[in-house]
Amino acid sequence: MATDRRASWLKGVLDLLVLASLTEGENYGYEIAKMLAGSGLGQIRGGTLYPVLNRLEEAGLVSAEFRVTERGPGRRYYRLTEQGRRTLAEQGRLWLAFDESVRTMLASGGLATGGLK
C-alpha cells in the first residue's frame, strides 16, 4: 500500500523532477536515474524514466543529442530547453503550493515534521 501510494505521488511529479535534474547542465538516462535515487526518491526503473524523457522531448521541454562514446554503444544526452526551464518554474511553484497545503492539512491533523506529536 505504502509502495503504491509512493508510486502514485511520483507519477504526478516525476516529469518535474527530471526537469529539475537538468538545471545544472546536460545529463543522460542512467545518471538522471542515479541522481533521483540519490535524492531519496528510490530507484527509478528505466521503464519508468525513458517514457517520461520521451514525453518531455516531444513536448519541447528537453532537447536530446545522441553521441557515440569511446566505450559502449553511445548515449543520448538531455538538455533543458528555455521552454522546459519556464515550465519547471511555473509547475514547480504549483507543486510547492500544493505541498504547502498538504503540510498545513497534515499539521492540523496532528502530524508534525519528524513524526506525530
Add this chain to the structure above:
Amino acid sequence: MSAYLDELRALLREGGVPADQVEATIADLASYVAETGGDPEEEFGPVGEFAGQLLAARAPEADATDATEWRWTADIFTDRQMLARLGDQGWEIDRVDHIGRFVSHRDPERPQRWEYRRELSIGGSALAARLAPEGWEPCGTWVYYRYFKRPKAASVGPAAQLDSPPAAPTRSVFFSRRFYLVLAVALLAVIVPAILWEPSDGDEPGFLAGMAVGGVVAIAALTAMWLWTARRRP
C-alpha cells in the same frame, strides 16, 4: 545486443519511428543496461508494453483532442502492439467492424487505460468463459482471431486512470513492414509466373500451367513468410 533490444528495435520500427532515431534509442538503452548491470526486461518491463509506452510518449501524429469514436486497423503482425499502445492512451475497443477495423472510443471525461489479448477464435464460448474470471470480455472477432479487453485497473489499480491522454492519432491504418513484404511476395508470386508463361493463341495449357505454378509458389511463399514471422512472435 540482447534479444530484448532486438525485439524492441523491431517494434519501434513497426510503430513508425525513423530508423536513425530507433538506432540511437537502442544504443542509449544498451548503454543504460550495461551501466545498471541488470536485465533489460527487469529494467524496462515486458518489451511490448515498453515499446507501447515509448511510442505513446512520441504521439507524433496527435491532433484532435476530443475525438470519442475512432476506427482504425492494423495487420496481424502489429495489432497486439497497437492495441497495447492505444489501450495505454485510453482507447477502448467496442467491436471489430465488417471490414476489420477496430471501432474504439475514449471517455472524454475520465479516460482510463485498457489492455487487450488476442486468441484464436476456435475456443468459442468456452474460451470467453475461461477468460471471464480474470476480467476479460470479448470485444470483436476478425477471421479466426478473437479479441478480448479489460480495464487496466484490473492489473495496475488506480494507476490505470489517465490524467492527460495524448490526442487521437490522425493516422488510422497501421500496417507493418512485414505485412507489406508478405503482400509483395504474394503479388510477385502470381505476376512473375504469369509473365513467364504468357498465354498465346492455342497455348491454353501453358497459361493454365503458369497459373498453377503461380498459385503453388504464392502458397509456398506465404507459408514460408508465415512460419518466419510466427517464429518471431512472442
